Amino acid sequence: MSTTTPATGTAWSLGDITVHRVDEIELPRQTGPWLLPDATKEVLDQAPWLRPAFADAEVPRLASHSFAVRAGGLRIVVDTGIGNAKPRANPAWNGLDTDFPERLTEAGFPPESVDLVITTHLHTDHVGWNTRRTGRDWTPTFPNARYLTSRTGWDHWAAADLDEARTQMFRDSVHPVRDAGQYDPVTVPEWGHEVAPGVLLVPAPGHTPGQVAVELRGSDRRALITGDSIHHPVQLSHPHVHSCVDLDPAQAIRTRARLLDSLADTDTLLLGTHFPHPTAGTVRREDGRYRLHAEPGTRLPA
Template identity: 60%
Template sequence: MSTAPATARTAVPYWTVGDVRVHRIDEVALPAATGAWLLPGATPDLVAGQYWLSPDFADDEGGLRIDSHSFAFTVGGSRVLVDTGIGNGKERANPAWHGLHTEYLQRLTAAGYPPDAVDLVVLTHLHADHVGWNTRRENGKWVPTFPNARYLTSRTEREFWAGYDMDQARRQMFRDSVFPVEEAGLLDLVDVPAEGMEVVPGLRLIPTPGHTPGHLALELTSRARTAVITGDCIHHPVQLAHPAVGACVDIDPEASEASRRELLGRLADTDTLLLGTHFAPPTAGRVVTDADTFRLLPVPAGAARLR
C-alpha cells in the first residue's frame, strides 16, 4: 500500500496549546472496513444516530473513518514524538498494515522533527500500529529510527507482553519494532502511578488501562492551556456518544470502558483539547456534554508550510 507523497501535500497540520505547536504527522488513512472490524458495536444505525459524525468522522453509509498518525511537539526543552504508527516494509498479518511504503519520515522532517533530532518517543502501548516506526531497515537489519531518543513506555505494558502467549504476528512485531530498540539500550520503562506522572516539564503520562494493561494517555500543558492525546483509550469519536462501544482487541473491555468514561467525564465542558490518535481530520476538538453522554466539537488545525 502507498499514499500520496509528501510533496503532494501543501501543509503539516498543527494545533497551538499555549506556546506549543502540536503537529499531526500523517501516515495513512485506513481502509473503510477497518471501523467495522475494530469497533463492531458501532453499527451503521448507531453511527447514523449521531449527526455530528458526518461527514468528517463517518461516511454516508455509517462507516467509520479511521487514520494512522503520530503527534510531534517540543515541550520542556524536549522534541517529543507520540506513537510511531505502522512503519514501512513491515511484515504484518493485517493486509492494511503489511508492506507499507509511505513518506511518514519526510512529513515528520517537514514539520521540523528529523529523526536524529527527536529526544523522546512516548509509546502509549505496544501494538503494531503504534510502534512500527520505532525502527527502519538499514543494510538488512531493523535499527532504531530515532537513535538519539529515549523510547518510553509503561513497565506494566512491557511486562504484560513479556508473559503473554504471543501468536506469530505479534512475535514478528516485537522482533522488528521492539527488540531492536531494547537491544540498543534505548527503551525506558516507567512506573506510572494512578494520578499520573510528569516525564518532562509540561508533559504528563496518564494511566488509562483496559485496551492494554499499561495503556497511557498524555496530557500536555503550556501557559495554562491543556491538550490530551488519547492513544487507543478512544479510537473514534463515536465512543464519546457511546462509551460502552469497545474495540475487538481490548484486553479488558470493562476496564477500557471505565478509563474512557473517566477521561471523558474529566474533560467534558472544559477548554482542554482532545487529540485522537486515530481520529480522521479534523482530528481534534473539545468534549461537550450531549444529553447523558458526550460529543466532539471539532477544532480545525492550522497549517505549517512544508519546508
C-alpha cells in the same frame, strides 16, 4: 505498498507547547466495522455531528498518525504508527511504503533531532516507525531518543505467549530499540508521571494493561492524546462501544468514561490517535451524551 497523503501538516498551540499531527495513512474503510463492530449505521445516526468528517453514510473513518510535540525545549514523538517495509498479517499494513520520515522532517522533527518517543501501548500500529531498515537490519529510527512506555505494559507482553504476528512485531520494532539500550519502561502511578516539562503519562488501561494517555499542560491550555482509550469520536456519544481488540472491555469502558467526564465542558483539547481530520476538539455534554466540537488546527505547507 506505496501510500501517500497530501504534503501538509496540522498543528495546535497550547501556549508554550505545540502539537503537530504527522500523517501516515488513512486506514481502509473496512477497518471501522472490524475494529468497532457495535458502531453500526444506526449508532452513527444517533450522532449526526459525526458526518461527514468522522464517518461516511455507513461506517466510521479511522486514520494512523503520530503527534509530534515541542515542550520544554524537547522534541517528542507520541506513537510511531505502522512503519515501512514490515511483514504484517493485516494486508493494509503489510509492506507499507510511505514518506512518514519526510513528513516528520517537514514538521520540524528530523528523526535525529527527536529527544523522546512515547509509546502509549505496545501494539503493532503504534510502534512501527520505532525502527527502519538499515541494510538487512532494523535499527532505531530516532537514534538519539529515549523511548518510553509503561512498565506495566512492558511486563505484560514480556510474560505473554505471543502469536507469530506479534512476535514478528516485537522482533522488528521493539527488540532492536531495547537492544540499542534506548527503551525505558517507566512506572506510571494513578496521578501520572511527568516525562518532560508539561508532558505527563497518565494511566488509561483496558485496551491493553498499562496503556497510557499523554497529558500536555501548556501555558494557555491543556490537551490529552488518547492512545487507544478512545479509538473514534463515536465513543463520545456511545462510550460503551468498545474495540474488538480491547483485552479488558469493561476496564476500557471505565477508563473512557473517566477521561470523558474529566474533559467535558473544559477547554482541554482532545487529540485522537486514530481520529481522522479534523482529529481534535473539545468535549461537551449534550442531551445526556458527549460530543466533540472540532478544532481543526492550523494547516502548515510543507
